[in-house]
Amino acid sequence: MSFIRSVVLGCGSYLPEKTLTNAQLSEMVETSDDWIVQRTGIRERHIAAEGELTSDLATAAAKLALSDAGLTIGEIDMIIVATATPDDTFPATAVTVQRKLGMEHGAAFDMQAVCSGFVFALSTADAFIRASQAKRILVIGAETFSRILDWTDRTTCVLFGDGAGAVILGASVQDGTREDRGVLTTHLRSDGRHREKLYVDGGPSSTGTVGHLRMEGREVFKHAVGMITDVIEDAFRATGYGADDVDWFVPHQANLRIIDGSAKKLGIESEKVVRTVSLHGNTSAASIPLALSVARDDGRIKRGDLILLEAMGGGFTWGSVLLRW
Known part of the structure; x- marks a missing residue:
């Protein structure tokens, strides 16, 4: 089919x-x-x-x-x-x-x-x-x-x-199987109760100003690993794949400790993790495509590789994508 x-x-x-x-x-x-x-x-x-x-x-x-x-x-x-x-x-x-x-x-x-x-x-x-x-x-x-x-x-x-x-x-x-190329599964979540932990204190409807980013760093860190692994486990359940099958883990580049902590909890080998945060910092919505581009250009990501993407952001919002390159 x-x-x-x-x-x-x-x-x-x-x-x-x-x-x-x-x-x-x-x-x-x-x-x-x-x-x-x-x-x-x-x-x-x-x-x-x-x-x-x-x-x-x-x-x-x-x-x-x-x-x-x-x-x-x-x-x-x-x-x-x-x-x-x-x-x-x-x-x-x-x-x-x-x-x-x-x-x-x-x-x-x-x-x-x-x-x-x-x-x-x-x-x-x-x-x-x-x-x-x-x-x-x-x-x-x-x-x-x-x-x-x-x-x-x-x-x-x-x-x-x-x-x-x-x-x-x-x-x-x-063919409609997990061996297909392309996006295999996506999983999205949000929870507005965490708004105060990461937000901008301005906007057109509230203050009429742009505002500045405000963050409760410890709270974000505390929730990050658990939320990230939740949607990744959903991706594994949906496809039947597991950590050992992933060729490259391309997470949101927010913090090296969150990246490494997530990989460790999921059982993904450190050598499979793409890290660009040291040179780019947290570029928010740009971080995953930036990291994908870097890893593809340097030869790590190749056609047929199984790629796992994940991110977490203010709101909170979080999600995962599992795709075959």
């Missing part, structure tokens, strides 16, 4: 030119390289230049993904941009990316699930493709978190960076 799967056709990523090291941060707030590395694993992050917008980062990543897939923008049916830092309150950043890419057809919209945004966007794109409502979808995670940080708060400003990553999903007729 034939089955439509969403197969990754190409990927690309973009990082702003400017880097901000821990040593440079220590000149801005009371912190140190040792303190940051010990608690987060982060050594540096990229910061968007003045006037460089989330849509600029997203567009650059999208162009590389299109080139990688050997496609033109005219062959894309839809654009979904996962971001918590849009250019404007409206229109959607995806519409701006659509214009910058010269796309005058199809549909474009944003997905807001904070750090889980790319997983939510990928799941949404997969649903459109499986429903035969689109054949090729450009899925982008892009953030300029530097614009919503309180640069006097050493507990948050050291964690985040800017960047963008993109993948193109395309419809492919498969």
Whole structure:
């Protein structure tokens, strides 16, 4: 029996030119390289230049993904941009990316699930493709978190960076088994009771301002590993796969201790974990596609590999995707 799967056709990523090291941060707030590395694993992050917008980062990543897939923008049916830092309150950043890419057809919209945004966007794109409502979808995670940080708060400003990553999903007729290429299963969750643990203290309807990111770090850490493993175990149950079958674990790059703690709890070998947090920091919705692009470009991820994605973000939101490259 034939089955439509969403197969990754190409990927690309973009990082702003400017880097901000821990040593440079220590000149801005009371912190140190040792303190940051010990608690987060982060050594540096990229910061968007003045006037460089989330849509600029997203567009650059999208162009590389299109080139990688050997496609033109005219062959894309839809654009979904996962971001918590849009250019404007409206229109959607995806519409701006659509214009910058010269796309005058199809549909474009944003997905807001904070750090889980790319997983939510990928799941949404997969649903459109499986429903035969689109054949090729450009899925982008892009953030300029530097614009919503309180640069006097050493507990948050050291964690985040800017960047963008993109993948193109395309419809492919498969056999409908777990050996298929493409997205095999997705699992999404949210729980609004945890809002105060990770949020931005501003918005159009509340304060009329952009606001700054606020976080209860210990509380986020306490919930993260359990929530992450919950949706991954769901993915394993849905497919019959287990930790030993995974070729590469590509988690949201928030904190090295969370990444390693999750892998250990799940029984995933450390050598199978893709880690980019040391050089990128937490780029929220951009972190997974950035890490995917890095691991594909350096030869780790190859066609046929079983890839496990997971993320957790403010809300709380969390989710997993299991796909075969």
